[in-house]
Amino acid sequence: MRSRGRLLLLQAAAPIVAVFAGGVIASAIILAIHENPLSVFGLMATFNMQAGSVASILTSATPLIFAGVATAIGFQVNVFNIGIEGQYYIGAFAASLAAFGLRGFPAPIHLVLIITAAMLGGLLWVWLPAFLRRRRGAHEVITTIMMNYIAFNVVLYLLGLVRDRNLGSTVRIRTPLFPPSAQMPHLAPLLNALGAPIPGYSPLNWFLVIALALAIVVWFWLRRSRFGYEARATALNPLAAEAAGIVVGRVQFVMFLVSGAVAGCVGLSDLLGRAGYFDIDFPKGLGFLGISVALLARNDPLGVIPAALLFGYLNRGAEGIQAFTNVPREVITILEALIIMAIVVAYEIMTRYVRVLRKQEVA
Amino acid sequence: MTGSLGTTSAPPIIELREITKRFPGVLANDRISVTVRAGEIHALVGENGAGKTTLMSILYGLYQPDGGQVLWRGRPVGIRSSSAALELGIGMVHQHFMLIPPFTVLENVILGAEPVRAGVVALAQARARVARLAELHGFDLELDARVGRLSVGEQQRVEILKALYRGAQLLILDEPTAVLVPQEIRELFRNLRRLRDQGRTLVFISHKLDEVMEIADRITVLRQGRVIDTVETSSATPSMLAEMMVGRPVLLQVPRPPALPGAGRLDVRGLSVEGERGRPRIHDVSFNVRAGEVYAIAGVQGNGQAELVEAIVGLRRAATGRVLLDGRDVIPLSVAERRAAGLAHIPEDRHRRGLVLAMSTRENLILGHHRRRAFSHGLLRDERAVDRFAAERCREYDVRVPRLGTPALALSGGNQQRLVIAREFAFTPGLLIAAQPTRGLDVGATEFVYRRLLEIKAQGLAVLLVSVDLDEVLALADRIAVLYNGRIAREFRRGEADAATLGLYMTGGGPPTGQAAP
Numbered sequence: 001m002r003s004r005g006r007l008l009l010l011q012a013a014a015p016i017v018a019v020f021a022g023g024v025i026a027s028a029i030i031l032a033i034h035e036n037p038l039s040v041f042g043l044m045a046t047f048n049m050q051a052g053s054v055a056s057i058l059t060s061a062t063p064l065i066f067a068g069v070a071t072a073i074g075f076q077v078n079v080f081n082i083g084i085e086g087q088y089y090i091g092a093f094a095a096s097l098a099a100f101g102l103r104g105f106p107a108p109i110h111l112v113l114i115i116t117a118a119m120l121g122g123l124l125w126v127w128l129p130a131f132l133r134r135r136r137g138a139h140e141v142i143t144t145i146m147m148n149y150i151a152f153n154v155v156l157y158l159l160g161l162v163r164d165r166n167l168g169s170t171v172r173i174r175t176p177l178f179p180p181s182a183q184m185p186h187l188a189p190l191l192n193a194l195g196a197p198i199p200g201y202s203p204l205n206w207f208l209v210i211a212l213a214l215a216i217v218v219w220f221w222l223r224r225s226r227f228g229y230e231a232r233a234t235a236l237n238p239l240a241a242e243a244a245g246i247v248v249g250r251v252q253f254v255m256f257l258v259s260g261a262v263a264g265c266v267g268l269s270d271l272l273g274r275a276g277y278f279d280i281d282f283p284k285g286l287g288f289l290g291i292s293v294a295l296l297a298r299n300d301p302l303g304v305i306p307a308a309l310l311f312g313y314l315n316r317g318a319e320g321i322q323a324f325t326n327v328p329r330e331v332i333t334i335l336e337a338l339i340i341m342a343i344v345v346a347y348e349i350m351t352r353y354v355r356v357l358r359k360q361e362v363a
Numbered sequence: 364m365t366g367s368l369g370t371t372s373a374p375p376i377i378e379l380r381e382i383t384k385r386f387p388g389v390l391a392n393d394r395i396s397v398t399v400r401a402g403e404i405h406a407l408v409g410e411n412g413a414g415k416t417t418l419m420s421i422l423y424g425l426y427q428p429d430g431g432q433v434l435w436r437g438r439p440v441g442i443r444s445s446s447a448a449l450e451l452g453i454g455m456v457h458q459h460f461m462l463i464p465p466f467t468v469l470e471n472v473i474l475g476a477e478p479v480r481a482g483v484v485a486l487a488q489a490r491a492r493v494a495r496l497a498e499l500h501g502f503d504l505e506l507d508a509r510v511g512r513l514s515v516g517e518q519q520r521v522e523i524l525k526a527l528y529r530g531a532q533l534l535i536l537d538e539p540t541a542v543l544v545p546q547e548i549r550e551l552f553r554n555l556r557r558l559r560d561q562g563r564t565l566v567f568i569s570h571k572l573d574e575v576m577e578i579a580d581r582i583t584v585l586r587q588g589r590v591i592d593t594v595e596t597s598s599a600t601p602s603m604l605a606e607m608m609v610g611r612p613v614l615l616q617v618p619r620p621p622a623l624p625g626a627g628r629l630d631v632r633g634l635s636v637e638g639e640r641g642r643p644r645i646h647d648v649s650f651n652v653r654a655g656e657v658y659a660i661a662g663v664q665g666n667g668q669a670e671l672v673e674a675i676v677g678l679r680r681a682a683t684g685r686v687l688l689d690g691r692d693v694i695p696l697s698v699a700e701r702r703a704a705g706l707a708h709i710p711e712d713r714h715r716r717g718l719v720l721a722m723s724t725r726e727n728l729i730l731g732h733h734r735r736r737a738f739s740h741g742l743l744r745d746e747r748a749v750d751r752f753a754a755e756r757c758r759e760y761d762v763r764v765p766r767l768g769t770p771a772l773a774l775s776g777g778n779q780q781r782l783v784i785a786r787e788f789a790f791t792p793g794l795l796i797a798a799q800p801t802r803g804l805d806v807g808a809t810e811f812v813y814r815r816l817l818e819i820k821a822q823g824l825a826v827l828l829v830s831v832d833l834d835e836v837l838a839l840a841d842r843i844a845v846l847y848n849g850r851i852a853r854e855f856r857r858g859e860a861d862a863a864t865l866g867l868y869m870t871g872g873g874p875p876t877g878q879a880a881p
Contacts, residue, residue: 243731
């Protein structure tokens with residue numbers, strides 16, 4: 001039984017060892033450009049402790065939690081939905097149609113309608129790859145990547161149709177501004193009242209809370225519901241699941257759709273909490289970051305939360321380092337990549353070791 | 364019994380002295396000392412988890428011992444890797460063959476040790492060497508045949524040839540008979556004796572005591588990581604060996620209650636099934652299984668058993684024919700619906716089909732039962748009900764786990780099979796399909812499975828047993844059908860056929876009788 005404690009310790013240690021290993025390699029790079037890694041990391045740590053940085057970290061983690069959970073849901077059952085990117089783009093555009101198109105609703109109802117529109121948008125975009133996979137066995141990696149390209153261009157085309165034409169002489173291409181009922185309230189006032197010195201300008205908003213709740217709900221659903229059980233059995237051994245009467249293809253189809261629906265929400269925090277309109281500069285790439293986040297979290301919905309926070313942390317740290325030292329921001333990007341690779345390797349080694357230990361525990 | 368020349372006086376080729384191997388929490392090998400004499404066939408027997416595999420892995424350089432010494436021809440050696448073992452002259456034939464199916468026999472044998480001349484494989488030279496080796500040892504092999512097309516027995520010969528080609532003087536065979544039919548086993552034994560007579564030494568790992576009695580010169584019995592004894596085969600008996608292995612007397616013949624067949628439970632009529640790429644695998648097969656009887660399908664692996672079982676349980680579509688369960692055609696039903704109709708299934712491969720290894724014991728115990736109302740609490744699972752069920756099943760079927768949350772992959776083979784049986788026997792099914800239910804199990808676990816199968820038969824269940832193990836078929840079955848090439852070659856009543864007759868039909872022999880009407 002003593003080995004059990006060690007087992008848990010080892011499993012917990014894997015990501016920490018990985019982060020540390022990534023840090024060591026990044027240090028070597030920083031040394032190579034004649035900077036002191038300790039002072040660079042020290043600066044990053046103090047910079048990231050500031051209230052403004054904390055707010056920024058939480059804000060950038062919010063969409064990453066959605067994207068990470070969406071990815072993890074698919075990857076859990078071996079559905080490699082690489083199309084989160086396109087799904088959230090369509091979702092965000094659908095949401096903005098509902099945001100400026102629907103008027104006269106009280107904010108709570110309007111927001112629910114907008115979120116529903118976003119999920120339907122994601123669902124619409126994921127349905128075709130899911131259907132093709134279920135019916136024809138088309139590989140989702142190919143189809144979802146193609147759907148990403150289609151999404152960007154379809155959105156651009158549609159944006160041209162609905163763009164705000166009352167912008168006078170500016171060349172800005174964006175949707176009409178959203179009414180106040182379509183703005184997600186910010187968290188700063190509440191957190192300030194609770195004593196947290198979050199700066200008032202921070203766009204940190206309730207989507208963070210929704211994201212956290214979503215991760216927890218998905219985790220619980222996979223763990224404790226009948227469907228979640230079937231999904232996990234499918235993920236871990238589809239052949240045995242099939243023999244037990246679980247229709248593997250159907251489980252994967254459902255998870256694929258859920259993944260897309262969640263993906264539809266990825267852009268909402270930026271859309272409703274910050275911008276208040278959809279324009280051609282709407283952030284891209286969050287879906288691909290979500291893949292990294294899910295990878296780091298080993299497809300565990302709860303693990304997505306710290307993974308997304310780590311990305312937010314590094315991102316903010318990069319801004320600080322760029323502002324106050326001569327270390328280019330790319331070094332931090334390299335660090336991010338190294339950490340992911342180190343985690344994959346460290347986790348693989350740990351898993352193998354743990355498997356051997358487990359075998360001995362009962363042998 | 365085997366009367367080989369001078370094994371008693373021969374010097375030891377390898378000596379294991381006080382070998383100890385510790386894994387966290389477990390002493391896998393506890394001061395094991397074994398001496399293998401040059402030119403003998405030395406059998407290593409013991410239950411699963413007795414430490415045989417660990418010991419052989421140490422010998423083959425896959426593990427390093429924590430204590431003790433290995434002496435090769437009287438000289439202490441450290442075997443750091445399998446290539447070091449090969450260099451010394453130690454070869455191993457694994458239970459699962461390490462062959463490349465699309466390659467020819469010759470290519471497989473020389474792979475990794477090809478003679479090269481000017482950067483090109485010197486095939487002619489290799490061919491001459493391999494052909495000489497094969498002839499010397501009386502191996503009947505077509506060197507240009509693709510390995511994927513060979514029978515299991517022939518593939519095994521390729522594996523042995525591979526080890527010999529690399530100069531193995533000591534050959535470790537890990538359960539070599541597990542995959543063979545009686546005729547192939549006889550051939551294997553002939554080959555092994557010939558190898559021994561030409562001076563090679565063989566270590567033979569097995570569960571099957573009658574085989575060990577037949578082939579080995581000396582036998583070492585392991586139990587719980589220790590050597591119980593090394594005995595001359597001539598002074599041993601199977602029951603004595605079994606008792607040494609298990610630590611208590613074992614009934615090798617399980618008392619078999621008489622068949623009291625009742626109503627027909629399963630009725631298979633004119634069933635034809637296609638395998639991979641639409642190749643017909645089962646042709647127009649008909650039989651029935653009645654309540655209170657064990658109906659066995661015997662046959663060499665790969666004669667359509669897998670497809671037949673899959674078609675009955677719903678994992679594979681039937682091309683034509685009907686499968687009636689209690690009079691109702693289940694062909695249009697899904698796997699889940701068939702299970703709900705009272706069909707239980709112990710799959711042939713418990714790792715692939717029977718268990719989700721990474722899941723906990725308790726979650727594995729409800730696999731397939733998970734949609735039952737007993738385990739539901741609204742949309743969620745009733746964890747307490749699951750715990751109660753799992754604890755009760757583990758107790759009743761002697762599934763030994765430290766906790767119900769222990770993942771199935773941490774269980775021994777015997778425990779895993781008990782888990783599958785505990786699950787499939789739950790909720791009183793009407794028909795149980797047991798495919799190779801004792802594959803890879805040791806004597807104790809096999810005895811357990813036999814008892815349970817006969818118990819539920821006595822309770823009025825219909826049991827369809829699919830097995831390649833003739834002893835098993837003969838021990839359990841009330842009626843036996845021999846499946847050959849996708850057809851039922853012949854159906855026997857209990858007592859109508861002995862192993863030799865069944866073996867004949869299994870390999871396509873026997874008088875050309877049609878399918879016996881049930």
